[in-house]
Amino acid sequence: MTAPRLELKGVTKRYPGVVANNNVDLTVMPGEIHALLGENGAGKSTLVKFIYGVQRADAGWMKWEGREVEIPNPKAARDLGIGMVFQHFSLFDAMTVEENIALGISAELAKGDLNSRIKEISASYGLLLDPDRYVHTLSVGERQRIEVVRCLLQSPKLLIMDEPTSVLTPQEVEELFKTLRRLSGEGVSILYISHKLQEIKELCHTATIMRMGEVVDDCDPAEETARSMAEMMMGKNLVSPERPEGIETGAPQLVVRNLDMESSDHHGVDLHGISFEVRSGEILGIAGIAGNGQTELMDVLSGEVLVDDDDSIIIGDKTVGGAGPVERRAAGMSFVPEERLGHGAVAEMTLWENAFLSGATRKDLLKSGFIQINKSSKYASEIVEQFKVKTPGVLNAANSLSGGNLQKFIFGREILQDPSVIVVLQPTWGVDAGSAAAIRQSLLDLAADGAAVLVISQDLEELFEVADRIAVICEGRLSKSWPPDEITVDEIGLLMAGIEVDPAGAAHDSEAGGHAA
Amino acid sequence: MPEWFIPFLLSVVTASTPFVFAGIGELVVEKSGVLNLGVEGMMIVGAVSAFAVGVTTGSGALAVLTGAFAGAAMALIFGVLTLYLLSNQVATGLALTLFGLGLSALMGHGMVGKTFAGLPHLEFPLLEQIPVIGPLIGTLLLGHDVLVYFSVVLMIAVGWFLNKSRAGMVLRAVGENHNAAHSIGYPVNLVRLLAVLFGGAMAGLGGAYLSLVHTPLWVENMTAGRGWIALALVVFASWRPARVFVGAYLFGGLTIMQLHAQGLGIEIPPQVLAMAPYLATILVLVIISRDSALIRLNAPACLGKSFHATG
Ligand SMILES: Nc1ncnc2c1ncn2[C@@H]1O[C@H](COP(=O)(O)OP(=O)(O)OP(=O)(O)O)[C@@H](O)[C@H]1O
Ligand SMILES: [Mg+2]
Numbered sequence: 001m002t003a004p005r006l007e008l009k010g011v012t013k014r015y016p017g018v019v020a021n022n023n024v025d026l027t028v029m030p031g032e033i034h035a036l037l038g039e040n041g042a043g044k045s046t047l048v049k050f051i052y053g054v055q056r057a058d059a060g061w062m063k064w065e066g067r068e069v070e071i072p073n074p075k076a077a078r079d080l081g082i083g084m085v086f087q088h089f090s091l092f093d094a095m096t097v098e099e100n101i102a103l104g105i106s107a108e109l110a111k112g113d114l115n116s117r118i119k120e121i122s123a124s125y126g127l128l129l130d131p132d133r134y135v136h137t138l139s140v141g142e143r144q145r146i147e148v149v150r151c152l153l154q155s156p157k158l159l160i161m162d163e164p165t166s167v168l169t170p171q172e173v174e175e176l177f178k179t180l181r182r183l184s185g186e187g188v189s190i191l192y193i194s195h196k197l198q199e200i201k202e203l204c205h206t207a208t209i210m211r212m213g214e215v216v217d218d219c220d221p222a223e224e225t226a227r228s229m230a231e232m233m234m235g236k237n238l239v240s241p242e243r244p245e246g247i248e249t250g251a252p253q254l255v256v257r258n259l260d261m262e263s264s265d266h267h268g269v270d271l272h273g274i275s276f277e278v279r280s281g282e283i284l285g286i287a288g289i290a291g292n293g294q295t296e297l298m299d300v301l302s303g304e305v306l307v308d309d310d311d312s313i314i315i316g317d318k319t320v321g322g323a324g325p326v327e328r329r330a331a332g333m334s335f336v337p338e339e340r341l342g343h344g345a346v347a348e349m350t351l352w353e354n355a356f357l358s359g360a361t362r363k364d365l366l367k368s369g370f371i372q373i374n375k376s377s378k379y380a381s382e383i384v385e386q387f388k389v390k391t392p393g394v395l396n397a398a399n400s401l402s403g404g405n406l407q408k409f410i411f412g413r414e415i416l417q418d419p420s421v422i423v424v425l426q427p428t429w430g431v432d433a434g435s436a437a438a439i440r441q442s443l444l445d446l447a448a449d450g451a452a453v454l455v456i457s458q459d460l461e462e463l464f465e466v467a468d469r470i471a472v473i474c475e476g477r478l479s480k481s482w483p484p485d486e487i488t489v490d491e492i493g494l495l496m497a498g499i500e501v502d503p504a505g506a507a508h509d510s511e512a513g514g515h516a517a
Numbered sequence: 518m519p520e521w522f523i524p525f526l527l528s529v530v531t532a533s534t535p536f537v538f539a540g541i542g543e544l545v546v547e548k549s550g551v552l553n554l555g556v557e558g559m560m561i562v563g564a565v566s567a568f569a570v571g572v573t574t575g576s577g578a579l580a581v582l583t584g585a586f587a588g589a590a591m592a593l594i595f596g597v598l599t600l601y602l603l604s605n606q607v608a609t610g611l612a613l614t615l616f617g618l619g620l621s622a623l624m625g626h627g628m629v630g631k632t633f634a635g636l637p638h639l640e641f642p643l644l645e646q647i648p649v650i651g652p653l654i655g656t657l658l659l660g661h662d663v664l665v666y667f668s669v670v671l672m673i674a675v676g677w678f679l680n681k682s683r684a685g686m687v688l689r690a691v692g693e694n695h696n697a698a699h700s701i702g703y704p705v706n707l708v709r710l711l712a713v714l715f716g717g718a719m720a721g722l723g724g725a726y727l728s729l730v731h732t733p734l735w736v737e738n739m740t741a742g743r744g745w746i747a748l749a750l751v752v753f754a755s756w757r758p759a760r761v762f763v764g765a766y767l768f769g770g771l772t773i774m775q776l777h778a779q780g781l782g783i784e785i786p787p788q789v790l791a792m793a794p795y796l797a798t799i800l801v802l803v804i805i806s807r808d809s810a811l812i813r814l815n816a817p818a819c820l821g822k823s824f825h826a827t828g
Contacts, residue, residue, distance in 0.1 A: 054700050074702030090697035092690050094814050103690050104701050107683055134814065 003066040005030045005158055005189045006051070011060030013046050015400070017392030020046040021057065022213040028158065033180060033190045035200045035221060038210035039233050039432040040404025041390035044193045045087050047210075048160045051191075052084045053077040078106060081157035085147040085164045087193075087403055087430065088341065093136035097129055097146055104150040122149050126175035137268065140338055140426075141172070141290030141458075148176065159183065160191045163403070163430050165199060170460070170493065177203050195404070195432045197226035209233055230433035238433060241440040241465060244448040249468075250280035253452030254333075254421045255314040261300050261307055269293040269476045271300065276471060276478060278452040280420070283443060284481065285467030286456045289496050293476035294456050295338060298425045301454075302335040303328045315421055330361055334419035336410055338426050340403070344410045347399040351391065354398050355380035355413050362417045379416070387412035387442075388435070404431040408439065415442055422446060423454045428462060440466050460489050474498045525777065530665055531731045533769025535560070535723035537668040539747035540754070540761040541675050542719025547751055548679060549712035550692035550819035554610025555595055556720050557744025558617020563588040563721025564728035565621040568735045569628060571728075577636045581664065581725050588721015589714045591617060596713040600706045603823050618738060625735045633733040636662040664726055669762075671719075676758040688712060692817030695824040705824045720744065749798035755815045768794045 006028040013021040020043040028034045036044050049055045051062065053071035062069055064080055071077045077084070091100050101118055102110040115131045122129040127145040135143060144164060151159055159180075165173045180190055180203065192204055200207060201221045209217040209232050217232050230238045254277065261271040271293050278284045288294055299305040301313065303325040310321040315331040323331075337343045345354045356365050356376040365376045380394040387408045391401055398406060407430060414422060427443070428436040443466050447453045456473075457463055463470050464484045471481035472495040479495055491501045539556050546553050567584030571577060595613050598604045638660055679685040691698045691708045699705050727743070728735055746768055754760030775790040 049700075053702065074700065078702070086700060090694075090700045092693040092697060094693050094818065095686075095689065099686055099690075102683070103686060103698075103703075110683065 002030060004028060004063070005032075005065060006191075007063040008047075008051070009061055009063075011047065011050060011057045011062075013043075013050065013055065013057045017396075019213050021050070024060070024210070024213075024215050026208055026215070028189045028191055030157075030189055031184050031187045032206065033184050033192055033204045035204035035207035036191060036193045036210065037197075037200065037207050037229060037233055040408070040430075040435060041402040042210040042233070043213040044210060045162055045402065046213075048084065048162055048191060048193065051077070052082060052160060075106075078154060078156075081154075082160065083151035083154050083156035083158070084160040085144075085151055085162060087162040089143050089147060091135050091143055091146060093134070095135060096131065097133055097135060097138075098131035100135055100146055101131070101150045101153065104147075105154050109153060117153065118149060121152055125149075125152060125179045127172070139291035139295060145172075152179070156188065158189045158191065160193075162193045163195065164192075165194060165196060171497075173199065195430065195436070197221075197229050197433060200229065201226060211235055226433070233432065234434045239437060239441075241437050241444055243444055243466075247281045247448050249282045250450065252277040252314075253280045253316055254278040254423075254454060256301075257312050257314075258309075259300065259307065259312045261296060261305065263296055264305070269296055271296055271476045274476075274478045276481065278421070278454050280450045280452050281447055282469070283447050283453040283455060283467050285463035285470040286454065286473050286478070287460060287463055287470060287492050287496055288456070288458070288473035290458060292474050292496075294425060294473060296476070297473065298335070298337060298423065298456065301423050302333075302337065326361070329358070332420035334358075334414040334417055334422045336414055336422070336424040336427060338429070340406045340410060341399060345398040345406060348397055350397055351384070351394040351401075351409060352377040352380035354409075355383060355394070358413055359417055380413075383409055383412035383416060386416070388438070404435060407431050408435055411439055411442070415446060418449075419446075419451055421452045421454070423456070425456045426459075427455060427457065428459065436462075460492060464489070472496055525773065527660075529766065529770045529773050530661060531726075532773050533766045534665055534668050535726045535731065535743055536747055536750060536765035536769055537672065537762055538723035538726065539720045539744060540750040540765055541668075541671055541758055542716040542723070543747055544751045544754070544756060544758060544761055545675060545679075545688070545719075546712050546716035547820055548692045548756060548817055549688050549709045550695060550817050550822065550824075551599065551709050551713055552606050552610065552821040553592070553595055553613070553713060553716060554607060554748065555591065555613025555617065555744075556716075556747050557740055557742070558614035559588040559591040559717050559720035560617075560724035560727070560744045560747075561621040561738070561740045562591050562617045562624075563724030564739060565625045565628075565724075565735060566721070567725030568633060568728040569624065571633045572628060572631050575634075577729065580633075580729055581636075581722065584725025584729075585718040585722045588724065589718040591721070592713045592717020595717070596710045599823065600709050600713070603825060606821050606823070614744065622737050625737060628735045629737070631734065633729055635733050636664065636730055638662050662730060664722070664730070672758050672762045679758070689817070692819055695819050695822070699824070699826055705826070709824075720747070723747070746794045749795055753794075753798040753801045755801070756817070757815070767797070 004027045008024060008026040011021050011024040024047055038044050046055065050057045053073045053076055062071065069080065098115055098118060102114055118129060118131045127149055129145050129149055148164060165176060184190060194200055204221045207219050207221045207229065208215055209219065211233060219229065219232065221229065227238055257275050259271055259274040263270050269292060274297065276284060300307055303320065303323055307313070307321045310319045313321045315328060315333050318331045320328050320331060341347045346357065356371060359379060360366050363379050365372050365379065377394050383389065384391060384394060389409045389412065390405050401409065411427065428439055431439060440462065443453055443455065455463065455467060467484060469481040469483055470487060470492065472479040472492060474496060475498060494501050539560055543553065543556055563584040566587035567580045570583040571580030591613060595609055598609050599606045679689060687703055688708055691703060691705050695705045724740060727739060732739065750761055750764045750768060754764045771790055771793050775787055778785050778790065
């Protein structure tokens with residue numbers, strides 16, 4: 001038998017208040033695609049950060065191709081032939097794609113005509129990238145591609161991918177998998193972290209399952225179902241979201257009419273004549289490939305970017321096109337943006353401060369201009385409890401939470417404010433199966449309680465599960481909308497790619513869809 | 518051409534050169550994400566040390582080196598305090614300025630009244646005899662001391678370093694997103710320390726130029742706020758070396774005009790001219806702030822934030 005490429009033994013890592021990894025053993029063989037599964041906060045990222053030399057472990061050792069090694073920093077890891085795609089991007093906004101890639105590879109590799117090599121590799125793997133663009137102009141999906149391309153350029157022996165597909169489109173995922181299988185065939189080992197269990201089944205040869213920092217099980221994904229793997233991770237049964245019966249849709253709560261917006265950034269997407277309405281009790285899903293105007297739509301809906309025509313956005317009976325986020329919140333709107341750190345939450349601030357920031361008015365957390373700390377902390381604790389956020393306490397900073405846990409927190413914060421309209425962008429990005437089900441359930445419940453819900457997501461499975469109507473956004477234009485039983489996933493996929501299709505059932509709400517491209 | 522014209526221009530050059538040094542040094546520091554408000558303090562300690570060595574040894578080269586070294590030594594204190602002991606950058610920078618002013622007064626106590634011969638200039642007697650253009654080329658273009666030429670080289674070199682070299686890219690990366698730079702594996706605080714030391718050396722050099730060339734004698738508090746102007750200059754120039762250079766000459770010209778205006782009997786209150794650099798900086802800030810893309814691309818996103826690696 002060949003020697004394992006990587007062998008971990010007894011790895012333990014403690015953070016204040018948590019044991020993130022407890023005595024973890026892991027063996028990865030050459031050419032093996034090895035999945036690392038676990039709920040949010042199980043310690044997956046912590047473990048791979050140890051392998052990549054970003055963090056030290058408190059105990060345990062590592063063998064690389066049979067030799068015991070110490071990896072003090074990422075450079076040493078890269079020298080051994082380890083590449084990593086980070087969960088939270090390690091990118092520099094004010095620099096170009098090329099510079100970002102050059103920074104992540106060794107100096108020798110960065111020499112010469114990097115620009116054309118990037119184009120080459122991104123074309124051959126179907127990960128389109130323009131090396132000269134600035135990162136801050138790119139969508140999250142495009143940013144993910146930078147990380148992937150950066151790794152591929154290094155021709156590594158072990159590729160660690162921490163949730164690389166969470167924001168890729170189905171086609172992009174397919175392309176990536178082709179690449180990964182090819183690499184695996186060439187003998188490259190891949191350590192693959194994802195919450196998309198269907199993908200794991202398709203791609204991985206073996207899986208290690210972690211819970212609360214410990215390895216609890218191994219399995220062969222091909223022989224399991226997504227459900228059984230989710231249950232192994234959770235240690236209990238998975239409850240799928242259920243659509244409450246007999247909901248009456250009421251008056252339109254969110255009406256958008258002929259919304260045009262020119263993006264301030266010339267690489268951004270302009271919005272053209274977007275019109276739709278969401279009634280109370282209804283969930284409208286908007287599908288689309290990242291970078292087709294979703295972020296811009298979110299920005300105008302949340303009031304971060306104002307539009308000249310005040311009547312183009314109506315919440316309840318208020319026209320708010322020219323009103324900022326605070327006024328829109330006051331009008332009953334809540335939003336969950338795409339970027340958790342920096343947009344959805346202030347990374348360095350504590351959880352209760354983050355809860356206060358968005359809930360100040362509607363949760364009445366201010367008293368004659370003073371912050372009511374106790375009340376705010378109680379509100380934050382309520383979020384932590386109800387949405388099962390894993391954290392030692394609300395005094396912890398937002399950036400100490402694992403990715404999925406922070407998402408749950410932000411989500412809970414908005415939902416507990418009883419919004420009459422809620423707009424969410426990629427609600428379950430990076431959230432584990434159990435929590436994703438819980439988040440979807442809470443969206444359904446919110447609608448059942450009479451809220452108007454708008455879900456903008458790339459995850460078609462998710463949209464089909466929760467939405468009452470689905471529309472597609474492509475290049476800044478919104479299509480008509482169809483109930484999920486009148487359109488297929490394939491048809492939506494084509495629409496997302498900008499190809500005209502005419503599903504049998506036309507939009508029920510002809511007015512809302514009247515401005516299709 | 519009035520006869521005062523060439524001396525006027527020459528004095529603009531000497532007045533501007535300290536701004537170029539201190540400004541470009543601080544620019545590099547800020548690009549790495551550190552805000553060092555101690556420029557004034559580093560400058561004045563550079564000035565007094567250079568002057569002391571210059572007067573005692575008579576060697577200009579040694580004096581200049583001492584100035585740079587003294588500035589870097591001051592910066593080292595700042596660097597260790599803010600980067601490794603995680604003290605607040607703004608407060609530490611202010612303290613450094615106060616400390617430098619006091620220390621320089623103490624060090625310069627015995628040197629008040631002495632003078633220094635100045636740094637050697639290039640001279641072209643033959644060239645200068647050509648009428649009209651002779652003195653222009655001879656003195657204005659070729660007749661400066663070495664440090665003036667060095668300041669031009671510095672601007673070009675720093676511009677090249679930041680935009681074209683890998684090390685410069687790493688420095689910008691550290692200033693842009695220190696968490697990402699750390700997870701890719703760059704030693705964030707080491708990069709910052711080196712930048713801070715460089716900034717200190719350049720501020721010290723600017724100070725040395727003041728006490729050796731601009732006014733070759735030691736007067737207590739002789740930097741007279743130039744360090745603050747240099748700081749303003751970096752923002753004024755929206756973190757671009759060439760603009761720092763232009764700005765330095767603009768502000769240098771203003772300080773000289775201030776002197777000459779009084780001499781020529783022009784009725785501009787000196788206070789107005791004295792505040793002009795700051796007003797200009799505020800104005801530029803207002804203008805560039807209107808374009809958020811401009812700020813995003815030029816201002817280092819981690820400016821003034823401490824970095825502490827967990828784990
Ligand atoms: N810098 C830190 N300081 C304190 N605690 C931390 C820090 N980083 C991670 N943790 C904690 O360690 C635990 C494991 O986190 P980790 O990021 O490894 O989870 P994960 O399995 O990657 O989860 P996810 O799927 O949500 O990304 C969590 O409880 C998290 O709160
Ligand atoms: Mg993680």
